[in-house]
Amino acid sequence: MDKVRQHSSVRWRIVLIYFLLVFIAMTIVSVFLLDQMKTYQINAVRDNLTKTIHESNLLTSLGRYEELASNKAEIQANLDENWSRSFAEELSVVCRDFSVCASTNPNIVGRDARDVFDPGILLNTFVTGEGSESDSVISENIPVKNMSYPILSEQTGGVSGVVYVRADLSSISSFLSQSKLIFVQAMFLALIITVLLGFVIARSITVPINDVTRTVQRMSQGDFSQRVQVKSDDEIGQLAQMFNLLREKLDFTLSEISNEKNKLETILTYMADGLIAIDLEGLVLHANPAARDILGIDEEEDLTNVTYDSLLGHISPRMKLSYIKVNCEEEGGEDTFDYGATTFAVRYDRFKDDDGKDVGIIIIMQDITERQKLEDMQTDFVANVSHELKTPLTTIKSYTETLLDGALDDRATAVRFLNIVDTEADRMNRLVKDLLQLSRLDHRQEKWNIKESNILPLLNTVATKVDMTVRQKQLQLNLLYDNDKQIRVLIDRDRFEQVLMNVLSNAIKYTDRGGRIDVDAFVKNSLAHIVVRDNGIGIAEGEVPRIFERFYRVDKARSRAMGGTGLGLAITKQIVEEHNGTIEAESREGEGTQITIKLPLATRRGKRNIE
Numbered sequence: 001m002d003k004v005r006q007h008s009s010v011r012w013r014i015v016l017i018y019f020l021l022v023f024i025a026m027t028i029v030s031v032f033l034l035d036q037m038k039t040y041q042i043n044a045v046r047d048n049l050t051k052t053i054h055e056s057n058l059l060t061s062l063g064r065y066e067e068l069a070s071n072k073a074e075i076q077a078n079l080d081e082n083w084s085r086s087f088a089e090e091l092s093v094v095c096r097d098f099s100v101c102a103s104t105n106p107n108i109v110g111r112d113a114r115d116v117f118d119p120g121i122l123l124n125t126f127v128t129g130e131g132s133e134s135d136s137v138i139s140e141n142i143p144v145k146n147m148s149y150p151i152l153s154e155q156t157g158g159v160s161g162v163v164y165v166r167a168d169l170s171s172i173s174s175f176l177s178q179s180k181l182i183f184v185q186a187m188f189l190a191l192i193i194t195v196l197l198g199f200v201i202a203r204s205i206t207v208p209i210n211d212v213t214r215t216v217q218r219m220s221q222g223d224f225s226q227r228v229q230v231k232s233d234d235e236i237g238q239l240a241q242m243f244n245l246l247r248e249k250l251d252f253t254l255s256e257i258s259n260e261k262n263k264l265e266t267i268l269t270y271m272a273d274g275l276i277a278i279d280l281e282g283l284v285l286h287a288n289p290a291a292r293d294i295l296g297i298d299e300e301e302d303l304t305n306v307t308y309d310s311l312l313g314h315i316s317p318r319m320k321l322s323y324i325k326v327n328c329e330e331e332g333g334e335d336t337f338d339y340g341a342t343t344f345a346v347r348y349d350r351f352k353d354d355d356g357k358d359v360g361i362i363i364i365m366q367d368i369t370e371r372q373k374l375e376d377m378q379t380d381f382v383a384n385v386s387h388e389l390k391t392p393l394t395t396i397k398s399y400t401e402t403l404l405d406g407a408l409d410d411r412a413t414a415v416r417f418l419n420i421v422d423t424e425a426d427r428m429n430r431l432v433k434d435l436l437q438l439s440r441l442d443h444r445q446e447k448w449n450i451k452e453s454n455i456l457p458l459l460n461t462v463a464t465k466v467d468m469t470v471r472q473k474q475l476q477l478n479l480l481y482d483n484d485k486q487i488r489v490l491i492d493r494d495r496f497e498q499v500l501m502n503v504l505s506n507a508i509k510y511t512d513r514g515g516r517i518d519v520d521a522f523v524k525n526s527l528a529h530i531v532v533r534d535n536g537i538g539i540a541e542g543e544v545p546r547i548f549e550r551f552y553r554v555d556k557a558r559s560r561a562m563g564g565t566g567l568g569l570a571i572t573k574q575i576v577e578e579h580n581g582t583i584e585a586e587s588r589e590g591e592g593t594q595i596t597i598k599l600p601l602a603t604r605r606g607k608r609n610i611e
């Protein structure tokens with residue numbers, strides 16, 4: 001609103017300037033012209049009169065009289081005859097006694113000339129003997145030109161009288177008034193035209209300026225789509241052009257900045273590492289979602305005025321602001337710390353503004369729990385493998401040494417020892433086979449032969465294979481599923497037989513003589529379920545999730561005695577998962593264990609070809 005008023009005031013100011021300029025110019029011209037005209041007209045009257053008087057020889061003829069006063073009648077007769085009719089102005093002859101001796105105006109004849117005429121010029125002519133003139137207004141406001149000419153006596157050479165002419169200037173005055181009126185009218189018209197033209201011109205200036213202003217207004221509200229129309233090539237057109245250029249540049253720069261910002265925001269939002277930016281006072285400037293997640297801060301929580309020390313400084317003395325500030329003075333620092341169950345690697349460094357001045361510190365937190373776990377697992381694995389290989393090797397070595405030391409001579413002992421060596425070699429063989437299979441699974445080098453199969457005959461086959469052991473242990477193996485039905489799944493038969501064998505042999509291994517094992521298979525929630533349940537020794541609650549880990553054995557001695565490697569369930573889980581299935585264990589110590597395998601049914605589309 002203010003801007004509009006401002007522009008309208010500019011418009012009116014331009015109009016006013018035009019108006020005043022034209023007004024002043026016209027007034028000066030009018031005054032000057034009128035004055036010139038007046039001077040010209042009056043000069044013309046004077047010159048005309050003087051010329052007429054001189055050419056008429058009136059002064060010479062009057063100069064011949066010795067005494068004008070004594071020849072009044074003759075002079076009057078002369079005036080009546082030669083001037084009254086042909087001369088438009090009033091012409092009088094004033095004698096030395098200042099009486100009007102004769103005149104074309106009979107009303108003033110005989111009167112004192114000083115009362116009737118301008119006494120100043122009369123006296124001046126009488127005294128100096130030179131013609132004089134003045135302007136005056138006589139009765140009824142008639143402007144007149146007074147001219148006095150000296151009558152020089154032929155005898156004495158002195159001034160014997162004065163010829164006094166009064167020329168009526170009314171016509172000149174009315175001409176001048178008329179002219180004045182015309183000037184005023186012309187000025188009025190000119191001013192109206194000036195105002196109109198001024199308005200149009202002012203508009204042509206203010207409209208583009210208004211345009212620019214409106215566009216700037218919209219730009220200030222974030223709309224950069226506006227362009228100012230370039231209508232001319234003058235300064236305003238150039239201004240509009242420059243403005244459009246500026247707008248484009250600004251738009252481009254802003255969109256670049258916004259792109260960069262979006263990019264940065266996306267990176268910050270989706271980066272897995274936590275990032276916290278703080279100023280040098282330790283106030284939090286930014287914490288990305290990962291950082292909030294790590295520190296358990298709500299996504300919506302406002303972190304303005306929250307200090308770094310209250311967020312991270314309390315975790316360890318080496319994470320305090322004072323410490324990291326000093327530590328990253330020359331180059332960034334790094335550290336690791338535990339926060340709850342998570343281990344983090346922390347890196348921090350200062351960040352600078354455009355002038356290279358330090359403005360804050362960026363702290364990056366990387367969750368290395370998994371990496372650490374993996375590293376620990378790898379170390380454990382190597383230790384386990386070494387240990388598992390070393391145990392049978394030690395046994396083999398000690399028995400062979402004993403044999404070589406003489407036990408070979410005692411045949412019964414030798415056979416017993418060799419059997420032990422054989423068993424340990426078998427264990428090593430199994431161990432190496434399992435390790436190789438795990439390695440193939442890990443490196444996805446296992447060849448898969450996936451086919452649609454009914455799972456029930458496979459269960460029967462496995463049950464048949466363990467039949468002997470079941471009998472030996474006097475276990476009761478119940479196959480609960482309906483053999484007439486079909487549960488079709490996509491499996492590699494050999495690998496899956498290995499899975500079922502592992503689970504079933506575990507149930508047999510960890511169930512005491514006389515125990516009971518149930519095997520069931522059914523479809524639930526569109527998934528094939530295979531359940532192997534035993535009432536064996538069971539597993540302590542906290543250890544159940546760990547039985548799928550490599551080399552994890554609840555009871556090492558028992559597992560070992562049973563010929564287990566501790567890798568069976570790890571391999572089983574990996575094979576099941578390769579079939580898009582899951583394997584779960586439920587167990588109660590002393591009551592029994594249930595292993596449930598779930599597989600997608602073959603009716604599902606998108607048959608997987610693992611090979």
Ligand code: ADP
Nearest residue numbers: 506507510547553554559564565566568569593
């Ligand atoms: P192992 O070769 O020792 O049997 P597994 O990987 O097959 O190794 O099993 C890991 C551990 O899980 C076993 O050592 C055992 O302690 C436990 N376990 C597996 N199945 C059962 C079960 N049915 N009942 C009790 N414990 C079991």
